[in-house]
Amino acid sequence: MPNNQKYALITGATSGIGYELAKLFAQDQYNLVIVARNQEELDETASQLSHQSGIEVITIAKDLFRKEAPLEVYEEVKARGIQVNVLVNDAGQGQYGEFIENDLNRELDIIQLNIVAYVVLTKCFLKDMVARNEGKILNVSSIAGEVPGPLQAVYHATKAFVTSFTEAIRNEVKDTQVTITALLPGATETDFFNKADMEDAKLVREGNLGDPAKVAKDGYEALMSGKDKVVSGLLNKVQVAISNVIPDNIVAENMRKQMEPSDKSSTEK
Template structure:
């Protein structure tokens, strides 16, 4: 628990991992700043958190993929005279398909959100943390950070950036009391695959998807312990270890299989229609 009142800023906080992170921080007594472009859902999350945990929940509706939005967010927080003790860079999106067929504007959107906004928020808030020699940052990478991902080439490229960028900063921060943790989830049960137009894939239909609450808990605990990184889930740990020994060409072939169309997609859809409600925020990183 936070020993004194502290504040965590969470991007993509209206659903998925971000929603789960918000609850974890609030449960431990943190005030939270909730950021997403879905203002209506953010208000619902904020109301739930305030009622259940009796903490302050500030809502900032912001599309971080828009040029300058990350800098605007930083300045809005500064105007409220609120110190961000923990930054959770969770927001992220993807797009499925052959690179020659996918829409360039959508891919620029992905790069703006997954890379540029994350870099800007990291820089601005990290400068403040280093100046006072305290703070924590959680970066949402992916198991796709570690292996080529055909049919989602731009997404996996952005996540490779997040992983490499963060590992470099972890080294730069080693002589400070500021810590950075990289969370690498595998395929998870959020709405990521629908928003990425990847709901027909093998990985979505024929594999076991991680529970976002479990993934968030793994990331939260690693963050609080000051760990450099955490791969969530035993299966994903094994796959991550294999990337160190298997050639990239073989990794690409294996990953492409998972991203190709599944023959059992109809069964998954039938199962999903009778199961728990899917999470529906585009700013949820789930892979």
């Protein structure tokens, strides 16, 4: 099938890593189905991508915090007669603060977005891909899933799920022509930290945040090569390697120090 007849569906495609991935697919002449909550932002993104690359961009405005939304996305795609050749699960959020103090409903929303939406969309589209013996899935996880995350306990746990889930189902379909890849970026310069209310964290204010375009390129190349997992960035690879040999309680304490409010934030206020 020529690339210009192929479709990639991307959640969280209006900003950050998702947007950069959408640009890469568009450059390779994939038509796009982009999913996000805000129709105005979807329309703006669609206009940019179609103008730059001459591809078809279909928008689906769905709030993936809603339990029914992922299945509604799949049903809308099927109703339009679109065959999704590549699924990119990118949409995700976190919440900063002590677990006992954070809002429970907000954390349940994050579990819905970061885990349930991934599972539902993957289940639906993977069945179709296996049936025709063709397709690719990219699940955007995080190196956060490789380490305990004090002050971001739920987010880190959701990403641990995504990585484990991706590795397991990849094994289940290993005898097909379908490949499933996990992308593990580190802290990246996106709107994530604003949404998570953690802009004052030392990791954000003093850390070396990754370039979302570079992260997307690493993920895209790994996906197209059929790799099982890619950690984006040399320093992130080192951090993951070190965390595998240091006791978890020490890793957690080191992560806590990175997550705590920066001294700069208190002096600037």
